[in-house]
Amino acid sequence: MSQHFPAHRARKRFGQNFLQDLGVISRIVRAIRPAEGERLVEIGPGQGALTGPLLEAAGKLEVIELDRDLIPGLRVQFFNYPDFVIHEGDALRFDFPALVGDGPALRVVGNLPYNISTPLIFHLLEARGAIADMHFMLQKEVVERLAAEPGGTDWGRLSVMTQYYCAVENLFLVPPSAFFPAPKVDSAIVRLVPHAELPHPATDEKLLAIIVREAFSQRRKTLRNNFKGRIDAEQLTALGIEPSRRPQTLTVAELVMITNHLSAQGMTASQADSAPRKRPRSNVGHGEVTTSQAATDSDHDA
Numbered sequence: 001m002s003q004h005f006p007a008h009r010a011r012k013r014f015g016q017n018f019l020q021d022l023g024v025i026s027r028i029v030r031a032i033r034p035a036e037g038e039r040l041v042e043i044g045p046g047q048g049a050l051t052g053p054l055l056e057a058a059g060k061l062e063v064i065e066l067d068r069d070l071i072p073g074l075r076v077q078f079f080n081y082p083d084f085v086i087h088e089g090d091a092l093r094f095d096f097p098a099l100v101g102d103g104p105a106l107r108v109v110g111n112l113p114y115n116i117s118t119p120l121i122f123h124l125l126e127a128r129g130a131i132a133d134m135h136f137m138l139q140k141e142v143v144e145r146l147a148a149e150p151g152g153t154d155w156g157r158l159s160v161m162t163q164y165y166c167a168v169e170n171l172f173l174v175p176p177s178a179f180f181p182a183p184k185v186d187s188a189i190v191r192l193v194p195h196a197e198l199p200h201p202a203t204d205e206k207l208l209a210i211i212v213r214e215a216f217s218q219r220r221k222t223l224r225n226n227f228k229g230r231i232d233a234e235q236l237t238a239l240g241i242e243p244s245r246r247p248q249t250l251t252v253a254e255l256v257m258i259t260n261h262l263s264a265q266g267m268t269a270s271q272a273d274s275a276p277r278k279r280p281r282s283n284v285g286h287g288e289v290t291t292s293q294a295a296t297d298s299d300h301d302a
Contacts, residue, residue, distance in 0.1 A: 019049045019111050019137070021178035026053070028189060031171050032109055032135050034058040039103055043091045043110030043120070046070060048077050050111065055081050062099065064091045092120055097130035105132035114139045114185070118158060121146075121192075125165050128194040134166075135191050143170050143188035155248045157216045161209065164200070164252050166192040200256040206269035208259040215247040215255065222246060230272075231258060 019025060028050060034040055034057040045051040045063040047070065055061045060083030065071055071086055078084045087094065091110075099106060108131055112120060117138050124134060138146075141154075146162050147170040148154035162168055171189040176182040202208040211230070218226055224233045224243035233243035239257055241250075250258075262272075 017111075017179040017181060017183045018046045019178060020180050021174075024174055024178045025049055027172065028109075028135070028137070029053045029057065031189060031191070032107070034107070037104075039099070039106050041096070041099065041106050041108045043108065043112060045074060046111065048074055050109065051078065054109070055084060059083060061085070062087060064089060064094055066090050092116060092123055096124065096127040100130045106130055107132050108134045109136070111137040114142070114183075117142055121158075121162065125162065125194075128165055131194055133191065133193045135171075135189065137174060137187050137189055140173060140186040140188045143190045146170070146190055146192075150251050151249050153248070156219075157212050160212050160216075160250075160252055160255060162192065164198070164202075164208070164256070166194050168192055200253045202256045203260045203263040204269055207263055207267065207272055208256060210269055210272045211259045211262070212255055215250060219247055223250075227258070230267075231262060235261065 032054070034054050036057075036059050038058050040054055040058050040061045042051055042054060042061060042063045045065055051061065051063060051074070055078060060081070062085040063074070064087045065074065066089065068088055071088055074086060096106060096108070108124065117136070121136075124131065142158075145154045145156060145158045147168045148156070148159040169191040171191055174187040174189065176184065176186065178187075214230070215223075215226060222244050223236060223241065223246070226247055227236070236243045236258075239254075239261060241254055241258070
């Protein structure tokens with residue numbers, strides 16, 4: 001069964017595919033389980049397909065919408081909800097922690113445009129201290145990478161960095177027919193819950209982002225060759241990691257262990273990002289790499 005909305009031409013530059021299947025909408029809301037008093041934030045409400053059920057359940061909702069042509073329709077559609085707030089702007093630049101104040105942590109939901117999903121997730125990970133959980137509709141392949149396990153082809157930088165910060169759960173698939181216009185790919189719903197305490201804390205998280213990036217930049221090489229100039233075979237062996245393994249077999253804990261070893265030797269993120277691959281002996285180089293910058297490169301480089 002589908003719901004029909006006022007005519008609006010979906011804009012390719014915004015990556016718009018409007019959710020319209022009522023059965024899928026109901027299933028998403030059941031997965032989120034919104035409750036009164038919670039601080040819900042929806043990214044990209046579009047024509048309000050998910051917005052209505054969320055408002056009905058929670059009584060209040062803040063949305064972030066980039067397409068200004070959709071905002072008047074949202075205001076009219078939900079005029080009878082005094083606690084419905086629209087923020088016109090780009091979610092990639094939005095200050096999510098500023099919404100919290102003295103209130104509860106945010107519950108963030110959204111049907112994310114495929115073309116910005118990865119950088120947006122990393123932007124939200126940087127704001128994780130203000131977030132209780134996240135439920136997103138994403139391209140199926142992206143969700144599979146987020147929820148992947150070590151050893152498979154989907155395991156990569158996106159998997160590692162997301163699972164370093166969050167518990168990830170691939171909930172269910174959504175077919176193209178649930179949208180208008182129908183995308184050419186399948187979608188899926190994912191749940192991300194920031195860890196209250198990191199299971200494997202890195203001494204230097206910026207250095208971790210660089211080491212993870214380097215590990216997966218040449219996936220076919222062994223660790224001995226991939227980390228050449230950073231850490232030698234003897235050091236890997238001393239850490240309990242076989243140097244002949246491939247990067248996609250490394251767990252989050254092992255990548256953190258390698259990072260912490262390098263950090264203990266004196267390596268900083270600035271040095272790692274700018275200096276030649278030599279074991280750290282002196283302070284060299286400059287510049288920093290953030291988690292979001294680590295997300296801009298391809299996650300599946302050969």
